[in-house]
Amino acid sequence: MTSPLRLLIHGASGRMGQALLRLAAERDDLSVAAAVARKSPAQRVVEGVPQFAASELNGVPEFDVAIDFSLPEGFDPVLALCVQRGCALVSGTTGLSSAQNQAIDAASAGIAVVWAANYSLGVAVLTELVRRAAAALPAWDCDLIEAHHTRKLDAPSGTALHLGQAVAIGRGSEPHYASLRAGDIVGEHLVQFASAGERLELIHRATNRDIFARGALEAALKLARQAPGRYRLAELMFPNL
Numbered sequence: 354m355t356s357p358l359r360l361l362i363h364g365a366s367g368r369m370g371q372a373l374l375r376l377a378a379e380r381d382d383l384s385v386a387a388a389v390a391r392k393s394p395a396q397r398v399v400e401g402v403p404q405f406a407a408s409e410l411n412g413v414p415e416f417d418v419a420i421d422f423s424l425p426e427g428f429d430p431v432l433a434l435c436v437q438r439g440c441a442l443v444s445g446t447t448g449l450s451s452a453q454n455q456a457i458d459a460a461s462a463g464i465a466v467v468w469a470a471n472y473s474l475g476v477a478v479l480t481e482l483v484r485r486a487a488a489a490l491p492a493w494d495c496d497l498i499e500a501h502h503t504r505k506l507d508a509p510s511g512t513a514l515h516l517g518q519a520v521a522i523g524r525g526s527e528p529h530y531a532s533l534r535a536g537d538i539v540g541e542h543l544v545q546f547a548s549a550g551e552r553l554e555l556i557h558r559a560t561n562r563d564i565f566a567r568g569a570l571e572a573a574l575k576l577a578r579q580a581p582g583r584y585r586l587a588e589l590m591f592p593n594l
């Protein structure tokens with residue numbers, strides 16, 4: 354039997370971090386070498402997983418792939434650590450700056466990296482449907498409405514911006530964006546095309562964060578086998594799309 358892939362979970366105390374730790378613990382092909390959050394670990398998140406504060410990041414034990422679901426201010430240190438150690442990086446942190454996006458490109462000369470605004474299969478399919486609808490309906494009004502929980506910091510969501518790029522590829526112009534923050538909504542994205550007398554609506558509703566966490570864990574297993582480079586989630590995970 355091959356030894357399990359060793360993960361660093363970055364953002365471990367968060368909503369996504371907790372889902373990643375729980376799902377990774379259920380698998381034989383994955384082990385968690387380190388769980389990192391911003392603050393010092395007051396208590397163990399998962400029994401048996403070594404916990405570290407962000408200030409201790411450079412001292413974490415050996416790992417193969419870092420999975421980062423933190424905040425933009427936590428992204429640069431984990432990218433730098435992966436470059437320094439020659440480890441792959443799977444990141445889903447949204448709200449990154451264009452400089453941070455360029456830093457991913459630069460890092461990909463030496464390590465394998467995937468960054469995606471959304472790790473669900475449904476959004477991967479939706480992206481392709483949106484691109485095709487936008488190409489077929491270039492003159493229709495296009496609006497993109499996203500809804501998330503009240504703790505979400507960035508707006509529009511990363512997924513909304515990603516779908517907006519698909520609209521722009523399809524028809525040359527971005528949609529109008531609207532963002533709602535309410536209750537505990539996990540994540541909903543509606544792309545609406547409207548013309549006189551008719552409307553076309555394409556919707557994805559996430560009801561459980563495990564869909565993102567499972568996608569990120571699968572992406573880590575795939576990325577670990579890749580040469581250095583920046584990979585798109587679809588090419589790595591959904592090559593038939």
Ligand SMILES: NC(=O)C1=CN([C@@H]2O[C@H](COP(=O)(O)OP(=O)(O)OC[C@H]3O[C@@H](n4cnc5c(N)ncnc54)[C@H](OP(=O)(O)O)[C@@H]3O)[C@@H](O)[C@H]2O)C=CC1
Nearest residue numbers: 364365366367368369391392407423427445447470471472
């Ligand atoms: N791509 C995708 O599929 C998805 C992406 N996301 C994105 O993932 C990110 C996290 O979301 P969510 O889990 O809801 O957020 P939370 O606020 O619940 O968790 C954030 C985590 O990041 C940690 N953190 C914050 N700042 C730093 C730092 N400077 N260094 C290290 N760790 C830090 C926090 O630690 P502490 O608790 O100590 O503050 C916490 O563990 C967001 O950007 C969100 O948009 C979310 C879902 C799906």
Ligand SMILES: O=C(O)C1=N[C@H](C(=O)O)C[C@H](O)C1
Nearest residue numbers: 447470505510511512513540
């Ligand atoms: O912060 C979240 O919760 C989510 N963030 C991602 C985004 O910004 O698109 C993905 C998902 O919608 C949940």
